[in-house]
Each structure stands twice: as structure tokens, then as C-alpha cells.
Amino acid sequence: MxxxxxxxxxxxxxxxxxxxxxxxxxxxxxxxxxxxxxxxxxxxxxxxxxxxxxxxxxxxxxxxxxxxxxxxxxxxxxxxxxxxxxxxxxxxxxxxxxxxxxxxxxxxxxxxxxxxxxxxxxxxxxxxxxxxxxxxxxxxxxxxxxxxxxxxxxxxxxxxxxxxxxxxxxxxxxxxxxxxxxxxxxxxxxxxxxxxxSRNGPNAMRAAKQAVHDGQDQDLDSALALETSLFALGFAGEEQREGMSAFLEKRKAAF
Structure with a gap:
């Protein structure tokens, strides 16, 4: 068993x-x-x-x-x-x-x-x-x-x-x-x-976890720079475009 x-x-x-x-x-x-x-x-x-x-x-x-x-x-x-x-x-x-x-x-x-x-x-x-x-x-x-x-x-x-x-x-x-x-x-x-x-962007959730976990071991300025990098990286894929388009079109995002 x-x-x-x-x-x-x-x-x-x-x-x-x-x-x-x-x-x-x-x-x-x-x-x-x-x-x-x-x-x-x-x-x-x-x-x-x-x-x-x-x-x-x-x-x-x-x-x-x-x-x-x-x-x-x-x-x-x-x-x-x-x-x-x-x-x-x-x-x-x-x-x-x-x-x-x-x-x-x-x-x-x-x-x-x-x-x-x-x-x-x-x-x-x-x-x-x-x-x-x-x-x-x-x-x-x-x-x-x-x-x-x-x-x-x-x-x-x-x-x-x-x-x-x-x-x-x-x-x-x-x-x-x-x-x-x-x-x-x-x-x-x-x-x-x-x-x-399941209704949130999977890549966004992963990036959020990475920012929190990795940022804890850094000084504040370095951690904020990490957050900025991960925030910007979110705009490189389809997930961000779908999420924001769904919001503007008043529909559920299809992640």
C-alpha cells in the first residue's frame, strides 16, 4: 500500500x-x-x-x-x-x-x-x-x-x-x-x-514565490531589484497579455 x-x-x-x-x-x-x-x-x-x-x-x-x-x-x-x-x-x-x-x-x-x-x-x-x-x-x-x-x-x-x-x-x-x-x-x-x-497565472505565482523566498536572504535594495526584474519578465509572455486583456474585456482569463 x-x-x-x-x-x-x-x-x-x-x-x-x-x-x-x-x-x-x-x-x-x-x-x-x-x-x-x-x-x-x-x-x-x-x-x-x-x-x-x-x-x-x-x-x-x-x-x-x-x-x-x-x-x-x-x-x-x-x-x-x-x-x-x-x-x-x-x-x-x-x-x-x-x-x-x-x-x-x-x-x-x-x-x-x-x-x-x-x-x-x-x-x-x-x-x-x-x-x-x-x-x-x-x-x-x-x-x-x-x-x-x-x-x-x-x-x-x-x-x-x-x-x-x-x-x-x-x-x-x-x-x-x-x-x-x-x-x-x-x-x-x-x-x-x-x-x-487555478484561476491565477501559473508563471506569476511561481515568480511571486521566487521573489519572496529569494528576497528574504538579500538586503532590501537587492530584493527590490529582484522583484523589479521578475515583474518586468512577466511582460515577456502571453500570460500577462491574456490576464490584462481579460480584465479589460470583463471576462475570466484563460491561463
């Missing part, structure tokens, strides 16, 4: 992590399969967006598989973390918008997986935590680096050094997620995201 269910509509791919008996915990096999799926999506010319969620109602991802990790040596642990980091970097650098739709528990590696997406939506039964210090370790899938970039270093250290769980509303308050929905609105939310992504 595949550990990841994949569906596609209008160029938007929904990936459902499918280990519900283990609360979708990340083990070596699931991480490897996610890497293969993401590699295929990198070559998907018609891709417009990716939504990542978990099977069932209890968990997005309840963490890394503790039973698999318990007896690892330091070098084995380094290799395991390196594999996961490579896959999460692949998710982070997909050229299209990526959204984590967090249903239930997003603990440890699950929170880190959500952080590798561009932004997140939480169902009202979601809980987030980086509880690794309670296991005698620290986050190893990017949590010490992506979490402070999302919520600020003080809040990140609060969560990482206490290991406390926060609910969906607190996650919204601190900026860990962008919105909170009812659990039974999950399918409708995916459908609405698909609608929104």
Missing part, C-alpha cells in the same frame, strides 16, 4: 500522508516515498500548487517514528536527519505555492513538515508542538531554524525548550498558521484553494 495518496485537479496536487495506524508518523519509508513524489512533481510542467495533509482526523503527522529512532547511533541519527532535511528542502523549494492543511496532531517532525510548506491552515482540532527535549534530543528536521523564522526566536525557544503543545487558535495568534477552519471544512477548503490557484 502506498504511504502517500495523490490526487490532482486543475494542476493542484493534494498529497495525503497515509499511515493512520501510526498517526502518520514519519519513518524511513514514508520519508523516502515523499522524496520520490516531490521529485516527480518538480518535473510536472502543469503544476500550480500542492496541498499536504494527513489521513484520518486525528493527526497530520504525530512526529517521527520513535520506535525506529530509539536505538540509532549518532551517525545513524545524522543520516536519518539528513535524509529528512533533504526531502523537506525539496518540498520548500518546489516552484509553486505549497500549503500544509494540518488536521489533528502536528508534533515534532509533523510541525517541521508543516513549516517546510509556504503557509499552513489548521483545523480546529489541531495541536502543534516541538517536544523533542522531553526525549533528550532537539528538533532534527529543521525546527530550530524554520520555526524562529516563522514565529520569531523568542516564541520558537518558548515552544522548543518547554515542549508544550499549542492549539490551533494559539498557532494562529503567533503566526504559525494563517487560518483556522472546522475539521469538516477540510475538503471544501482544498476545493477552494484549487479554484484560487
Amino acid at each position: 502506498s504511504l502517500i495518496e495523490q490526487t490532482e485537479q486543475a494542476g493542484v496536487v493534494t498529497l495525503t500522508l497515509n499511515r493512520p495506524e501510526a498517526l502518520n508518523a514519519l519513518n524511513t519509508d514514508l520519508i523516502a516515498e515523499l522524496g520520490s513524489v516531490l521529485a516527480a512533481l518538480e518535473a510536472h510542467a502543469g503544476l500550480r500548487g500542492v496541498v499536504l495533509t494527513g489521513a484520518g482526523e486525528k493527526a497530520f503527522v504525530a512526529g517521527a517514528d520513535i520506535a525506529e529512532m530509539r536505538d540509532k547511533t549518532p551517525e545513524q541519527a545524522r543520516y536519518f536527519a539528513s535524509q529528512a532535511l533533504t526531502v523537506l528542502k525539496r518540498l520548500e523549494t518546489l516552484p509553486v505555492p505549497t500549503v500544509a492543511l494540518v488536521n489533528g496532531y502536528a508534533l515534532g517532525g509533523g510541525c517541521e513538515l508543516a513549516l517546510a510548506c509556504d503557509w499552513a491552515i489548521a483545523t480546529d482540532n489541531a495541536f502543534f508542538a516541538q517536544p523533542e527535549v522531553g526525549l533528550g534530543i532537539i528538533p532534527g528536521f529543521g525546527g530550530t531554524q524554520r520555526l524562529p523564522r516563522r514565529v520569531g526566536p523568542a516564541m520558537a525557544l518558548d515552544l522548543i525548550t518547554t515542549g508544550r503543545r499549542i492549539d490551533a487558535n494559539e498557532a494562529l495568534r503567533i503566526g504559525l498558521v494563517n487560518r483556522v477552519i472546522a475539521l469538516d471544512e477540510r475538503d471544501a477548503t482544498i476545493a477552494e484553494l484549487t479554484k484560487q490557484f
Whole structure:
């Protein structure tokens, strides 16, 4: 049985992590399969967006598989973390918008997986935590680096050094997620995201993501120059002409 269910509509791919008996915990096999799926999506010319969620109602991802990790040596642990980091970097650098739709528990590696997406939506039964210090370790899938970039270093250290769980509303308050929905609105939310992504210029969305991601590591003047270059490049293709013509003609653009 595949550990990841994949569906596609209008160029938007929904990936459902499918280990519900283990609360979708990340083990070596699931991480490897996610890497293969993401590699295929990198070559998907018609891709417009990716939504990542978990099977069932209890968990997005309840963490890394503790039973698999318990007896690892330091070098084995380094290799395991390196594999996961490579896959999460692949998710982070997909050229299209990526959204984590967090249903239930997003603990440890699950929170880190959500952080590798561009932004997140939480169902009202979601809980987030980086509880690794309670296991005698620290986050190893990017949590010490992506979490402070999302919520600020003080809040990140609060969560990482206490290991406390926060609910969906607190996650919204601190900026860990962008919105909170009812659990039974999950399918409708995916459908609405698909609608929104499919009606926008695909090259424009890719350029917007590139501008935001690449600009973060530059000084403001350099980042603004990058934006200007990508803005101007948009006028080199048919997408801009169709979008503006459709607006003036009061019709939907055919992207």
C-alpha cells in the first residue's frame, strides 16, 4: 500500500500522508516515498500548487517514528536527519505555492513538515508542538531554524525548550498558521484553494514565490531589484497579455 495518496485537479496536487495506524508518523519509508513524489512533481510542467495533509482526523503527522529512532547511533541519527532535511528542502523549494492543511496532531517532525510548506491552515482540532527535549534530543528536521523564522526566536525557544503543545487558535495568534477552519471544512477548503490557484497565472505565482523566498536572504535594495526584474519578465509572455486583456474585456482569463 502506498504511504502517500495523490490526487490532482486543475494542476493542484493534494498529497495525503497515509499511515493512520501510526498517526502518520514519519519513518524511513514514508520519508523516502515523499522524496520520490516531490521529485516527480518538480518535473510536472502543469503544476500550480500542492496541498499536504494527513489521513484520518486525528493527526497530520504525530512526529517521527520513535520506535525506529530509539536505538540509532549518532551517525545513524545524522543520516536519518539528513535524509529528512533533504526531502523537506525539496518540498520548500518546489516552484509553486505549497500549503500544509494540518488536521489533528502536528508534533515534532509533523510541525517541521508543516513549516517546510509556504503557509499552513489548521483545523480546529489541531495541536502543534516541538517536544523533542522531553526525549533528550532537539528538533532534527529543521525546527530550530524554520520555526524562529516563522514565529520569531523568542516564541520558537518558548515552544522548543518547554515542549508544550499549542492549539490551533494559539498557532494562529503567533503566526504559525494563517487560518483556522472546522475539521469538516477540510475538503471544501482544498476545493477552494484549487479554484484560487487555478484561476491565477501559473508563471506569476511561481515568480511571486521566487521573489519572496529569494528576497528574504538579500538586503532590501537587492530584493527590490529582484522583484523589479521578475515583474518586468512577466511582460515577456502571453500570460500577462491574456490576464490584462481579460480584465479589460470583463471576462475570466484563460491561463
